[in-house]
Amino acid sequence: MKPRSRSWAVVCSCSRFVVHSFTLGDTLARTTVAPPRSPRPHRAWCDDWSVAYFDAASTEPLHPQAREALIAALDVGWADPARLYGSARRARMLLEQARTEVAEALGARADEVSFTSSGTQAVHLGVLGTLHGRRRSGRRLVTSAVEHSSVLHAAGIHERDGGSVETVGVGITGAVGAGAFCEAVLAEGTALACLQSANHEVGTVQPVAEVAAACAEAGVPLLVDAAQTAGRMPLPGGWSVLAASAHKWGGPAGVGVLVVRKGTRWRSPLPEDDRERRRVPGFENVPAIVAAAAALRATVAESAVESARLFALVDRVRTEVPRLVPEVEVIGDPVVRAPHIVTFSCLYVEGEALLTELDKAGFSVSSGSSCTASTLRPSHVLEAMGVLTHGNVRVSLPRGTSAADVDRFLTVLPGTVRRIREEAGVKL
Amino acid sequence: MTSSQANPAGSAQSPALTIDALGKKCPIPIIMLAEQINYVPLNAIVAVLADDPAAFTDIPAWCRLKSHHHVASYELPERGWSIHVRRNY
Known part of the structure; x- marks a missing residue:
């Protein structure tokens, strides 16, 4: 599949089917808006460039090609695709x-x-x-x-x-x-x-x-x-x-x-x-x-390279977390797994406190611990597996995650866990 | 959620220590268990009374990680469980 980089790619790719009902020039004039260029290309997207977003399993940041296609299609794909006039036929196309x-x-x-x-x-x-x-x-x-x-x-x-x-x-x-x-x-x-x-x-x-x-x-x-x-x-x-x-x-x-x-x-x-x-x-x-x-x-075209890269970064987290943090259980199959997801639970640590501290340190992660759920019940997945549900952190890497951000996470995590344990009076 | 065994009327070994963690959220029941398990003799039973659903999963998982033995979890009449752990070392 050939990646297309122009903002009107999707419009253009089907315009050959459209029967003289609108001028391509008009459409393109309205849709060739230059997309904003990322100042820090190693991150896909973020509200705040100091935050590493590690919650792709909840939602992956919008792909730049999706953004371009969305903006172009908002202008030309708004009509009712079930109708028969020109703008409707264009939407249907x-x-x-x-x-x-x-x-x-x-x-x-x-x-x-x-x-x-x-x-x-x-x-x-x-x-x-x-x-x-x-x-x-x-x-x-x-x-x-x-x-x-x-x-x-x-x-x-x-x-x-x-x-x-x-x-x-x-x-x-x-x-x-x-x-x-x-x-x-x-x-x-x-x-x-x-x-x-x-x-x-x-x-x-x-x-x-x-x-x-x-x-x-x-x-x-x-x-x-x-x-x-x-x-x-x-x-x-x-x-x-x-x-x-x-x-x-x-x-x-x-x-x-x-x-x-x-x-x-x-x-x-x-x-x-x-x-x-x-x-x-x-x-x-x-x-x-x-x-x-x-x-x-775009994701399929990139996945052979990008999924292998994320798989290796997750391997790094799986290997390093138990080395750097005492009393941790890394969960899930180490090999037969999705490329971007890793979950671990830290003994004697409250999940919510850990999420809050990691957020302050600039990491967006998720948790299956009961204290982080609106229901106050632990994740049914962790329960069914019979693994620790407290102190749980799920790290899921979006496309473009840098090795530097993963390294920074591995640097920050041990001290964060140690402080929460100390505050709770836990002696290991 | 069901207990892993029926009520232990006349079960083999009664607890040497009972930790009341009712009303306490995880990880506090497990922190209490980890602190107090060393106060009982080897092979004695510690019963943890807890009503946080996380404790029901996490105490057996803690036993697996720390090589202690999760004997059984018994439902309490009001709410929660009595979770029995045998000190292995």
């Missing part, structure tokens, strides 16, 4: 071009791809729509204990609706037992299996290929939640339904992707309307979708 690009990047056909309002909505529609479509085959959903809350909440609705849910446990690394999962899939009455590509909190990659083989054998569709890996790693094969989220790969918020393979029974659990092949109700956000496609194209 942009939407369909974005669909083709996203389909290509995800290894799907364009007519299998629908855009949703979020990754969460894509999961909700994927899970409930497939269960609804297959309700005559069975009412049983098989999933893992460490899925994203969107999967667990959709499973909860299914249960309240009279369906059953089998939740397969995970080992200490956070990987679901492939044997136990496959056995659960093969049981009579399974309508859908649902497994993430990699865990959002600890990075561990799930055995999707083995599970997909069992699903194929049983004739059960497999939904893969690829939110953490789409664009960063090659997708595993064998899925029937795929859900992903644009803001995790450097697109804007408010765009999710739901892919339903041809031949998979699916029926909307929501009131239908005509949008997105009757799969997703509501007016499409064409400019954001165009930007999401541009970000995915």
